[in-house]
Amino acid sequence: MKMTEMKEKFKIALAQISCQQGDKKQNLKKIKEAVERSKNMGAELVILPEMSVTGYVIRDQVYELAERIPGPSTRALEDLAHEASVYIVFGMPEVSEKAQSALYNTAVIVGPEGLVGKYRKMYLPTHSVFEEKRYFRAGYQAAAFDTALGKLGLIICYDIYFPEVTRLLRLQGAKLFVCISASPGVRRTFFEALTVARAIENTAFLAYVNLAGIEDGLQFWGGSRLVSPSGKVLSQAKYDVDDLVLGEVDYSDIRPVEAFAPTLRDLRPELFDKLKEAAENL
Amino acid sequence: MKLTAALLDLDWTETESRIERFIRDYVENTGANGVVLGLSGGVDSCTVAALAARALGGSRVLGLMLPEKETAKSEDTEHSESVAEKFGFKTREIDITPALDEFHHSIPIFDPKDKVSDGNIKARTRMIILYYYANRMNMLVCGSSDKSETMMGYFTKWGDVAADISPTMDLYKTQVRKLAQHIGVPKTIAEKPSTPALWPGQLAESELGIKYELLDLILYGFEHFMPPDEIAGQLRIKPQSVQDVKNRWLSSEHKRRMLLPLKLGYRTIGTDFRLQRSPHEIDS
Numbered sequence: 001m002k003m004t005e006m007k008e009k010f011k012i013a014l015a016q017i018s019c020q021q022g023d024k025k026q027n028l029k030k031i032k033e034a035v036e037r038s039k040n041m042g043a044e045l046v047i048l049p050e051m052s053v054t055g056y057v058i059r060d061q062v063y064e065l066a067e068r069i070p071g072p073s074t075r076a077l078e079d080l081a082h083e084a085s086v087y088i089v090f091g092m093p094e095v096s097e098k099a100q101s102a103l104y105n106t107a108v109i110v111g112p113e114g115l116v117g118k119y120r121k122m123y124l125p126t127h128s129v130f131e132e133k134r135y136f137r138a139g140y141q142a143a144a145f146d147t148a149l150g151k152l153g154l155i156i157c158y159d160i161y162f163p164e165v166t167r168l169l170r171l172q173g174a175k176l177f178v179c180i181s182a183s184p185g186v187r188r189t190f191f192e193a194l195t196v197a198r199a200i201e202n203t204a205f206l207a208y209v210n211l212a213g214i215e216d217g218l219q220f221w222g223g224s225r226l227v228s229p230s231g232k233v234l235s236q237a238k239y240d241v242d243d244l245v246l247g248e249v250d251y252s253d254i255r256p257v258e259a260f261a262p263t264l265r266d267l268r269p270e271l272f273d274k275l276k277e278a279a280e281n282l
Numbered sequence: 283m284k285l286t287a288a289l290l291d292l293d294w295t296e297t298e299s300r301i302e303r304f305i306r307d308y309v310e311n312t313g314a315n316g317v318v319l320g321l322s323g324g325v326d327s328c329t330v331a332a333l334a335a336r337a338l339g340g341s342r343v344l345g346l347m348l349p350e351k352e353t354a355k356s357e358d359t360e361h362s363e364s365v366a367e368k369f370g371f372k373t374r375e376i377d378i379t380p381a382l383d384e385f386h387h388s389i390p391i392f393d394p395k396d397k398v399s400d401g402n403i404k405a406r407t408r409m410i411i412l413y414y415y416a417n418r419m420n421m422l423v424c425g426s427s428d429k430s431e432t433m434m435g436y437f438t439k440w441g442d443v444a445a446d447i448s449p450t451m452d453l454y455k456t457q458v459r460k461l462a463q464h465i466g467v468p469k470t471i472a473e474k475p476s477t478p479a480l481w482p483g484q485l486a487e488s489e490l491g492i493k494y495e496l497l498d499l500i501l502y503g504f505e506h507f508m509p510p511d512e513i514a515g516q517l518r519i520k521p522q523s524v525q526d527v528k529n530r531w532l533s534s535e536h537k538r539r540m541l542l543p544l545k546l547g548y549r550t551i552g553t554d555f556r557l558q559r560s561p562h563e564i565d566s
Contacts, residue, residue: 022562059556
């Protein structure tokens with residue numbers, strides 16, 4: 001997609017759903033309904049939560065549920081994106097073509113033109129109630145994709161705690177970060193702060209879409225939101241329950257913020273080497 | 283972190299709604315008709331019964347009052363009934379004394395002087411009746427254990443702790459008392475001294491040797507990875523008192539993880555068979 005065709009202004013749908021654990025058929029049906037509703041409301045990008053194809057708490061069933069990409073689930077959603085002429089971002093467990101043991105927690109973007117790309121989560125929480133490293137291999141690449149809606153940078157949930165990921169995506173040209181998430185209730189205050197911080201420090205839009213509902217004892221708090229480059233919450237979905245809200249991205253809003261708080265102009269690359277050195281010697 | 287009672291203050295409206303949603307969600311997903319719970323007239327069971335009634339509607343909640351002759355108190359029955367009336371759920375009273383007598387006669391080594399072993403028979407007899415009702419009526423057993431007593435191992439293994447769902451197990455006792463008042467459980471019940479009622483005159487705080495207000499702060503400290511010395515310093519109590527609580531907490535872990543298989547196979551129950559609670563049949 002050539003950048004000359006890029007839209008400056010468009011609507012996105014934060015499609016906050018709850019999932020049936022391990023029931024792809026049911027979840028894909030729910031995703032389809034959400035996409036169709038979003039399309040009818042005028043959205044050009046529909047975002048679903050992390051692991052929305054399978055649900056988040058699937059434990060050992062991940063071995064049966066993970067698919068290659070492209071695979072049956074991504075093809076079904078490619079067809080849907082094509083028919084509805086929208087972009088869709090969603091999450092699913094991916095299995096490598098080369099090794100059955102290499103599973104990834106992956107975000108996928110499909111659009112009218114087909115499979116646009118995928119991002120494999122780099123930071124896998126394995127503490128508290130999370131056990132992702134037990135199952136998943138961490139990805140190695142930050143991922144920003146050119147689309148008709150501009151360059152989109154994908155991140156997943158815990159990645160948002162690491163500002164270097166969104167910084168890198170921004171430096172690669174992304175002006176809209178899409179963060180898909182499966183965050184349980186007690187972490188709400190962290191995410192509400194971090195979503196605003198990542199947008200402000202990078203003068204970029206950030207769309208955060210969290211899971212809703214309860215899986216085993218984990219209650220996902222929803223609260224999906226679109227944050228402006230100045231940190232304003234432009235749209236906010238309900239807490240805890242399924243919801244679908246629209247928000248508008250207008251890239252021309254970035255310019256005045258960049259002039260007001262020019263964080264990218266003031267970057268100090270020489271610190272990055274120090275950071276690397278210090279992190280290696282933690 | 284400064285260990286003060288304020289740390290235990292939650293947003294009670296949100297906590298109530300989270301618990302009710304959990305009960306509703308779990309009952310709906312399992313296709314059960316409702317929940318049955320043991321109703322002692324104490325703050326834990328009255329609060330959980332009230333929350334369940336709000337979550338499901340009172341007609342889908344059955345509180346079983348299961349007294350026995352040694353510990354039965356009319357005040358407890360009155361308290362249970364007053365909460366049932368206020369929150370609109372059903373109750374039924376079953377005297378478990380005859381069942382206990384049968385157990386006593388049937389066990390050749392039964393010794394009435396061993397209060398703990400006998401008390402455990404009471405708690406387990408209640409569990410049997412609760413599960414019988416649950417099976418017959420396609421209901422779930424809803425537990426009302428709290429975090430303080432569960433961490434301290436202050437419960438009967440396979441007895442009062444046995445349940446399909448435990449909606450308040452992550453709330454300390456003082457938090458349950460606050461939640462109780464928030465939802466409108468009468469103050470006399472919310473502030474009533476806790477007892478497992480396994481023998482006459484038994485009181486939780488006397489047996490634990492510590493007030494819940496203090497115990498909950500110590501446990502909160504452990505929950506937040508604080509070293510015992512720091513907890514003792516902050517609360518201005520002897521380090522040994524904190525250590526005693528810690529020992530009791532750690533030594534009762536076996537009561538909270540009840541299955542212990544020996545690993546002999548490729549994948550083992552409770553160890554490396556790691557499945558969600560209600561796994562979905564995956565089409566191949």
